Amino acid sequence: MAHTVSYRPEPGRIPTEPGVYTFRDASDRVIYVGKAKNLRARLSNYFQDLDQLHPRTRAMVESANRVVWTVVSSELEALNLEYTWIKRFNPRFNVMYRDDKTYPMLAVSVKEDIPRAFVYRGPRRKGIRYFGPYPKAWAIRDTLESLTRVFPIRTCTSGVYRRHEALERPCLLGYIDRCSAPCVGEISPEEHRRLVDQFSSFLAGNTEGVLRRVRKEMHEAAEDLDFERAATLRDQLSAMNKAMEKQAVVFSDSTDADVIAVVADELEAAVQVFHVRGGRIHGQRGWVVEREESDDAALTAQFITQFYGDEAALAQATETAVAGASSSGVDRGLASAITPASVAELGDLVGDVQVTPVPREVLVENVPQDKTQLSQWLSTLRGSKVIIRRPLRGDKKALMDTAKTNASQALAQHKLKRASDITTRSAALKELQEALCMDEPPLRIECTDISHIQGTDVVASLVVFEDGLPKKSDYRRYKIRDAAGDGHSNDVASIAEVVRRRFKRHLEDKTALPLGDDSGERLEGEEELEVASEKKFAYPPNLFIVDGGLPQVNAAQEVLDDLGINDVTLIGIAKRLEEIWLPGEPYPVILPRNSEALYLTQYLRDEAHRCAITFHRQQRSARMKRSILDDIPGLGPKRRKQLVSSFGSVAKVRQASVEELSRLPGFGPSLAQKIYDTLHVRQARND
Numbered sequence: 001m002a003h004t005v006s007y008r009p010e011p012g013r014i015p016t017e018p019g020v021y022t023f024r025d026a027s028d029r030v031i032y033v034g035k036a037k038n039l040r041a042r043l044s045n046y047f048q049d050l051d052q053l054h055p056r057t058r059a060m061v062e063s064a065n066r067v068v069w070t071v072v073s074s075e076l077e078a079l080n081l082e083y084t085w086i087k088r089f090n091p092r093f094n095v096m097y098r099d100d101k102t103y104p105m106l107a108v109s110v111k112e113d114i115p116r117a118f119v120y121r122g123p124r125r126k127g128i129r130y131f132g133p134y135p136k137a138w139a140i141r142d143t144l145e146s147l148t149r150v151f152p153i154r155t156c157t158s159g160v161y162r163r164h165e166a167l168e169r170p171c172l173l174g175y176i177d178r179c180s181a182p183c184v185g186e187i188s189p190e191e192h193r194r195l196v197d198q199f200s201s202f203l204a205g206n207t208e209g210v211l212r213r214v215r216k217e218m219h220e221a222a223e224d225l226d227f228e229r230a231a232t233l234r235d236q237l238s239a240m241n242k243a244m245e246k247q248a249v250v251f252s253d254s255t256d257a258d259v260i261a262v263v264a265d266e267l268e269a270a271v272q273v274f275h276v277r278g279g280r281i282h283g284q285r286g287w288v289v290e291r292e293e294s295d296d297a298a299l300t301a302q303f304i305t306q307f308y309g310d311e312a313a314l315a316q317a318t319e320t321a322v323a324g325a326s327s328s329g330v331d332r333g334l335a336s337a338i339t340p341a342s343v344a345e346l347g348d349l350v351g352d353v354q355v356t357p358v359p360r361e362v363l364v365e366n367v368p369q370d371k372t373q374l375s376q377w378l379s380t381l382r383g384s385k386v387i388i389r390r391p392l393r394g395d396k397k398a399l400m401d402t403a404k405t406n407a408s409q410a411l412a413q414h415k416l417k418r419a420s421d422i423t424t425r426s427a428a429l430k431e432l433q434e435a436l437c438m439d440e441p442p443l444r445i446e447c448t449d450i451s452h453i454q455g456t457d458v459v460a461s462l463v464v465f466e467d468g469l470p471k472k473s474d475y476r477r478y479k480i481r482d483a484a485g486d487g488h489s490n491d492v493a494s495i496a497e498v499v500r501r502r503f504k505r506h507l508e509d510k511t512a513l514p515l516g517d518d519s520g521e522r523l524e525g526e527e528e529l530e531v532a533s534e535k536k537f538a539y540p541p542n543l544f545i546v547d548g549g550l551p552q553v554n555a556a557q558e559v560l561d562d563l564g565i566n567d568v569t570l571i572g573i574a575k576r577l578e579e580i581w582l583p584g585e586p587y588p589v590i591l592p593r594n595s596e597a598l599y600l601t602q603y604l605r606d607e608a609h610r611c612a613i614t615f616h617r618q619q620r621s622a623r624m625k626r627s628i629l630d631d632i633p634g635l636g637p638k639r640r641k642q643l644v645s646s647f648g649s650v651a652k653v654r655q656a657s658v659e660e661l662s663r664l665p666g667f668g669p670s671l672a673q674k675i676y677d678t679l680h681v682r683q684a685r686n687d
Contacts, residue, residue, distance in 0.1 A: 425468030
């Protein structure tokens with residue numbers, strides 16, 4: 001009988017209309033919010049056999065006490081309600097996409113009476129307009145240094161501003177015309193606000209108007225023989241061009257799109273977004289979150305909902321703050337300085353430029369199933385039509401590939417960061433010891449994986465971790481010799497061969513060691529023997545992992561029993577649900593989803609898989625590069641090169657007679673006959 005939960009509602013009671021559902025715990029707290037096109041069909045997925053559910057979904061269903069649903073009139077309304085409830089209840093089992101805080105941004109405090117531009121790191125706040133993130137803080141300072149020559153806005157802190165306001169004299173930047181000195185009344189708040197608007201508009205990609213105006217004023221000053229002012233304007237043009245060079249033009253000026261790439265493994269997902277505005281890549285942002293959805297398309301849909309919902313809400317809050325500052329009389333010049341178009345630009349930006357939080361195009365690799373409803377919802381947020389599509393060719397496809405590469409690197413960096421933390425590694429080893437009932441933590445762990453294509457070029461890798469870190473000097477690669485067949489049985493036989501060869505080497509190395517104490521020092525008269533430090537496999541691992549389920553683990557255990565190895569813990573890790581299998585056990589060990597031990601085990605398996613795939617590709621490429629001439633006995637590399645050079649190709653060599661072959665310098669009748677026979681026998685077989 002299926003193992004399910006007691007609060008499962010009767011299927012006939014669940015409506016088939018669109019709606020939003022919430023799972024609640026015993027205290028009636030909302031722990032998960034979801035939407036469905038058909039509530040009955042969607043909810044039935046949660047109440048199947050719990051052993052078949054994704055580990056995170058299973059934990060959510062078991063933590064809940066009841067499920068409540070709300071019927072709505074359309075999928076679009078369900079999408080809006082789902083987002084609203086996620087923001088309201090902050091359920092712990094919904095994946096929350098939170099922006100990374102590692103990259104600096106250029107911030108403009110539009111809510112202040114006298115706004116200022118500054119470098120900022122941290123969570124976004126209302127009333128501040130952001131440009132970025134930038135890869136380095138010096139890139140922001142370089143941009144500020146260039147643009148304050150054209151737009152001399154305030155960049156000092158509040159303390160510096162108040163001090164010079166009390167002293168009634170400007171700071172150094174004011175004396176060298178890098179600041180308009182509003183602190184001493186050199187410019188009115190209204191005029192300074194206009195400078196800030198022009199500065200923000202320029203960074204937002206509206207560059208042509210400013211460049212055209214400065215260029216016109218420069219020519220007019222030159223015609224009036226005001227060469228000093230013309231030189232100043234020339235320097236301003238140079239500064240603006242320098243700032244613009246930092247933004248690569250990749251598309252037409254009308255391109256307004258976000259490129260979203262998702263790379264996921266069984267536990268986590270990395271998301272990268274590239275923001276293209278006015279044909280330029282103006283920003284990039286990234287997240288790494290726990291994976292909840294098994295489908296990348298569903299993961300993409302979930303990200304789009306939360307990301308653009310947050311951005312639209314924050315932009316609206318900022319616009320309200322700016323409007324409130326205008327009506328309150330705090331800055332009386334604000335209302336006259338800001339047009340409706342510029343108000344729209346004062347939202348909390350996703351990248352260096354964004355007139356609205358939602359672009360005209362959202363480019364994804366995996367198109368969500370509810371693409372139509374998502375497009376309608378985004379169109380509502382933007383106020384005009386938004387298209388969700390997958391780029392198939394051209395520059396946008398190339399940018400998608402770049403974003404995907406960044407997502408892959410971000411996920412790898414995230415895993416490496418976890419692995420490099422000594423506290424995390426210690427916790428992972430301790431958890432593995434407890435979960436596998438080992439006497440001591442597995443300080444040395446080895447993992448093997450098999451790679452092949454339909455039974456050809458079968459190879460294996462063996463990776464070694466010590467103290468939770470890779471020890472690449474001990475990595476090994478194997479060409480499988482004895483495995484026959486293909487598919488599942490081939491993997492089992494290949495695993496058995498790798499285990500046999502690895503531990504036979506261990507036994508051989510162990511017997512080759514000189515007799516002595518535990519330090520491995522040589523005894524007198526045994527200098528010719530190798531010391532322990534020169535033997536890579538002189539001691540066994542504490543834990544040996546095979547990539548596979550119970551059949552692979554049992555095959556490996558049989559080999560260890562035959563060799564008399566009884567001091568190694570053996571397990572297998574299955575990819576589907578990250579199950580840990582022990583030899584002879586009918587049920588797997590399930591590590592908690594957020595367990596450091598599970599992260600370490602997965603890291604080992606992924607590293608073994610990477611090494612095996614790399615070696616397999618090398619072997620396949622080498623095989624494909626082999627020529628039929630390589631199989632002719634007595635024909636070395638020099639002769640092969642001479643043969644192909646003389647006739648032009650292998651096909652022409654095959655057409656040559658024995659007499660023609662024997663005329664070549666160094667080719668006698670015997671060798672010529674071997675070449676002729678080998679080439680024509682192979683051709684007859686192919687025919």
